[in-house]
Amino acid sequence: xxxxxxxxxxxxxxxxxxxxxxxxxxxxxxxxxxxxxxxxxxxxxxxxxxxxxxxxxxxxxxxxxxxxxxxxxxxxxxxxxxxxxxxxxxxxxxxxxxxxxxxxxxxxxxxxxxxxxxxxxxxxxxxxxxxxxxxxxxxxxxxxxxxxxxxxxxxxxxxxxxxxxxxxxxxxxxxxxxxxxxxxxxxxxxxxxxxxxxxxxxxxxxxxxxxxxxxxxxxxx
Numbered sequence: 001x002x003x004x005x006x007x008x009x010x011x012x013x014x015x016x017x018x019x020x021x022x023x024x025x026x027x028x029x030x031x032x033x034x035x036x037x038x039x040x041x042x043x044x045x046x047x048x049x050x051x052x053x054x055x056x057x058x059x060x061x062x063x064x065x066x067x068x069x070x071x072x073x074x075x076x077x078x079x080x081x082x083x084x085x086x087x088x089x090x091x092x093x094x095x096x097x098x099x100x101x102x103x104x105x106x107x108x109x110x111x112x113x114x115x116x117x118x119x120x121x122x123x124x125x126x127x128x129x130x131x132x133x134x135x136x137x138x139x140x141x142x143x144x145x146x147x148x149x150x151x152x153x154x155x156x157x158x159x160x161x162x163x164x165x166x167x168x169x170x171x172x173x174x175x176x177x178x179x180x181x182x183x184x185x186x187x188x189x190x191x192x193x194x195x196x197x198x199x200x201x202x203x204x205x206x207x208x209x210x211x212x213x214x215x216x217x218x219x220x221x
Contacts, residue, residue: 086134
């Protein structure tokens with residue numbers, strides 16, 4: 001009986017010890033699972049942090065205050081393209097000089113006032129000079145006053161030349177019909193030149209008036 005009881009007690013003890021071992025194993029396995037999950041999250045966070053550090057940094061700048069463009073001198077005038085009118089002045093002046101050379105070669109000097117006073121050569125040269133000065137305003141704004149004076153002088157000379165041509169046309173003669181027609185053509189070209197110079201004088205005088213208060217204010221300072 002004692003042996004039987006000892007065997008039964010030893011059997012129960014082994015069963016109890018085995019049950020406790022199984023419980024301990026389950027606890028350790030559960031702990032290991034928890035630890036693995038935590039470590040996996042830390043690794044993901046560390047990887048995300050590394051990716052953020054290794055990723056190229058892109059900085060964007062946005063202007064908060066708009067700075068106006070630095071407009072140069074005669075900006076408003078140059079937008080009207082005075083160089084185009086200056087180029088037309090040069091072209092018409094070359095035509096007038098060509099007509100004057102034809103008259104000087106083919107007609108006697110005492111036949112007409114147009115040939116006597118070299119009207120075409122004089123007006124053509126003046127308008128060529130005025131057109132060149134108007135084209136140079138883009139690079140040299142200081143030539144504004146000079147260009148205004150030259151165009152005013154061209155208008156005055158052209159009016160006097162038109163009076164001389166009018167005198168020649170008043171004495172219309174069939175013998176000089178060809179030359180008088182040339183003078184009439186030169187008068188039309190001269191009218192175009194005067195029209196161009198008048199527009200430029202208006203623009204230049206307007207720009208000069210707008211510019212003069214600024215210069216006076218700077219001088220007072």
